[in-house]
Amino acid sequence: MARSRQSQALSLLVLVFGSVAIARAQTQKSYINVYGQVKCYAEALVKPESTEQLAAAVKQFADAAKQSGKPLKIRTSRSVFHSTASFACPYTSDLIPAAPDSSSAAPSYVAVMTEGFNKVLKVDKAAYTVTVQAGLKVLDLLRWADKNGMATEPGAPTNYAELTIGGVISANGHGTGSNVTSSMGDIALEFTWVDASGGIHTSSRDSPEGHALAGGVGLVGIITEVKLQMTPPSNTQAVSINLLPDSNIAADVTKLLQTTKNIALMWRPDLKKYNAFLMSKTEEPAKKGDHAGLVFPLPTPISNAFQLVLLPLQADIHDTAVSRALNPLNCLTALTSIAYLRWASKSILPQVPGAPLDMAVAQIKAVGSTNVMMGGGCEPFCIKSILPQVPGAPLDMAVAQIKAVGSTNVMMGGGCEPFCMWNSELTVDDIEFAIELEDFPAWVEDVKKIFQKDLSEDGKAQDRCLPFGGYVFLRFGKANNDYSSVTSGMKNPIYVELTNARSRKLPGVPAKYAFVQDAMEQLTLCKYKGRPHWGKNSDRAWGHPECSVRDALPNFDKQLEMQAKYDPNKVFESILMSRFIAKQPNLYSPQCDLKRSCYCTQDSHCAQGFACVPLASFPQFKVCKPSPMLPKLLG
Numbered sequence: 001m002a003r004s005r006q007s008q009a010l011s012l013l014v015l016v017f018g019s020v021a022i023a024r025a026q027t028q029k030s031y032i033n034v035y036g037q038v039k040c041y042a043e044a045l046v047k048p049e050s051t052e053q054l055a056a057a058v059k060q061f062a063d064a065a066k067q068s069g070k071p072l073k074i075r076t077s078r079s080v081f082h083s084t085a086s087f088a089c090p091y092t093s094d095l096i097p098a099a100p101d102s103s104s105a106a107p108s109y110v111a112v113m114t115e116g117f118n119k120v121l122k123v124d125k126a127a128y129t130v131t132v133q134a135g136l137k138v139l140d141l142l143r144w145a146d147k148n149g150m151a152t153e154p155g156a157p158t159n160y161a162e163l164t165i166g167g168v169i170s171a172n173g174h175g176t177g178s179n180v181t182s183s184m185g186d187i188a189l190e191f192t193w194v195d196a197s198g199g200i201h202t203s204s205r206d207s208p209e210g211h212a213l214a215g216g217v218g219l220v221g222i223i224t225e226v227k228l229q230m231t232p233p234s235n236t237q238a239v240s241i242n243l244l245p246d247s248n249i250a251a252d253v254t255k256l257l258q259t260t261k262n263i264a265l266m267w268r269p270d271l272k273k274y275n276a277f278l279m280s281k282t283e284e285p286a287k288k289g290d291h292a293g294l295v296f297p298l299p300t301p302i303s304n305a306f307q308l309v310l311l312p313l314q315a316d317i318h319d320t321a322v323s324r325a326l327n328p329l330n331c332l333t334a335l336t337s338i339a340y341l342r343w344a345s346k347s348i349l350p351q352v353p354g355a356p357l358d359m360a361v362a363q364i365k366a367v368g369s370t371n372v373m374m375g376g377g378c379e380p381f382c383i384k385s386i387l388p389q390v391p392g393a394p395l396d397m398a399v400a401q402i403k404a405v406g407s408t409n410v411m412m413g414g415g416c417e418p419f420c421m422w423n424s425e426l427t428v429d430d431i432e433f434a435i436e437l438e439d440f441p442a443w444v445e446d447v448k449k450i451f452q453k454d455l456s457e458d459g460k461a462q463d464r465c466l467p468f469g470g471y472v473f474l475r476f477g478k479a480n481n482d483y484s485s486v487t488s489g490m491k492n493p494i495y496v497e498l499t500n501a502r503s504r505k506l507p508g509v510p511a512k513y514a515f516v517q518d519a520m521e522q523l524t525l526c527k528y529k530g531r532p533h534w535g536k537n538s539d540r541a542w543g544h545p546e547c548s549v550r551d552a553l554p555n556f557d558k559q560l561e562m563q564a565k566y567d568p569n570k571v572f573e574s575i576l577m578s579r580f581i582a583k584q585p586n587l588y589s590p591q592c593d594l595k596r597s598c599y600c601t602q603d604s605h606c607a608q609g610f611a612c613v614p615l616a617s618f619p620q621f622k623v624c625k626p627s628p629m630l631p632k633l634l635g
Helices: 004-010 013-027 052-067 138-148 165-170 207-215 251-258 301-314 323-341 437-455 514-527 556-566 575-581 627-634
Strands: 030-033 038-042 044-046 073-077 109-113 120-124 128-134 188-194 200-204 223-229 236-244 260-267 271-281 401-409 426-436 469-478 492-503 610-614 622-626
Touching: 004 426, 044 052, 052 188, 052 200, 052 223, 073 165, 073 426, 128 138, 138 165, 165 223, 188 207, 207 556, 251 260, 251 271, 251 437, 301 323, 301 426, 301 492, 426 437, 426 514, 437 492, 437 514, 492 514, 514 622
Parallel strands: 044 109, 073 109
Antiparallel strands: 030 038, 120 128, 128 223, 188 200, 188 223, 236 271, 236 401, 260 271, 260 469, 426 492, 469 492, 610 622
């Protein structure tokens, strides 16, 4: 249903263009993601504070483009954004060699910055609904809910909650919940949005427009306001079971999902260990000091300590004596990281009898309000205990269970600013795909095969581990019928993610053993028809020459029908989206694999000192490996 608010909006044009858009365009023409990997360009950056201001701006840009006969591209983001793909960009320097001309009267490349869209607009306490601007961060919503007697469903918040609600919904961001509420899109009731001509609409979540907007990557319009279904305040119990052996991880997942649908796992195939996180609502009262969250701050001293190992290890691309000397320490650092990255935390460590999964554990119990336990930030001093170990147990047998209970909103999401890893000299390469849960056991065995044959070379290099951060993160989603959603038409989705840390000080050097991540990426994309997360992968995931992602999205043609209706001139269609829709393969260039813009087919696509070779585990896939490792693999 369209709403006519244009008359009010036109009076705000002077604010949008006089003091915001033009001034910003003169001083800032680019914005970049937090990892320093994706840079976007625009001739005008607009920072509206209301739906009306945005609609007026879009209308004026559209009218100017029509009069001048110039094309127009508008994308929505933040000054520093989290996506690792260029969907956020109206213009990218990698694909268009010449910088845009910011002096043009009718700009062709426009970016809408959502920092000013951060308000709570309407509240219905009786119905437990709230309408917010799309630029409000999930974390701020959770803090607001905690103060106003509301909560979210446990799986709704993103685990890293310092993302905007509109961005999360558009990019299919998620928490975890196996075919239950697992994203902010699942609790949305209606969207207010702006189309490519500047028209303002309000659409219910279950309407065709709602299906096109949720997970739609902004292809149909810009979401400006979201009405959310909240719940009465509740508490959530978070249980963290640490350092479990991964010999039966797939069967363990089946058992764990029988206890609660809100689970997540952090798996280190190189260490043959995983942590399991189980979340469920509880009637237990909250206790002061209890908290939870997967994303913790990384204080500078800890970050520096990790870099002392990571920097020389990454620099040793030929895997010489330096790596052999540092690998044991690197593996110990990796083991420390999975002890550090646990969901529940508590300051007192009481011992309790009994062991889930037939294992001896040390249990920590904590209780808190649902809003505190399901999302929220963790200040630098949140962590109040170290990981307990079973007395007398060897390190590789140590298992610890930590239980915390608190406000649901804080238990299921978290923050780390200003001490996030990406704010240091460390950065990450991230991939995530949705696959069917029924394929998970076979996928696990294939991933183990990659680690066995390509990382440890069938036991010849058992001392190798991926660096700190090199964990496989497993979460669970809900099937839906949204047109562009990565879980559209699926039966029982599981999200499989691999994060690999590297140093920014070595921009021309891949992450240590990056070929493992490249192998998992192609395996998941091609063999398991994995659907890449719209915000967590590099551009190349949508342009594999042999494995089409578009063909894996059963409702995408409906998305294009909605685009034709509301954006026939493709104003909101990014360059990457255009290539994806046309099923165009990745562009090849020197060192494109290093830039993560292609999958190598020849040596020139790799970094210096690397060669493009078939995997030992799956020869149908090629990756870039350091050249001194080749004789072992080819001999």
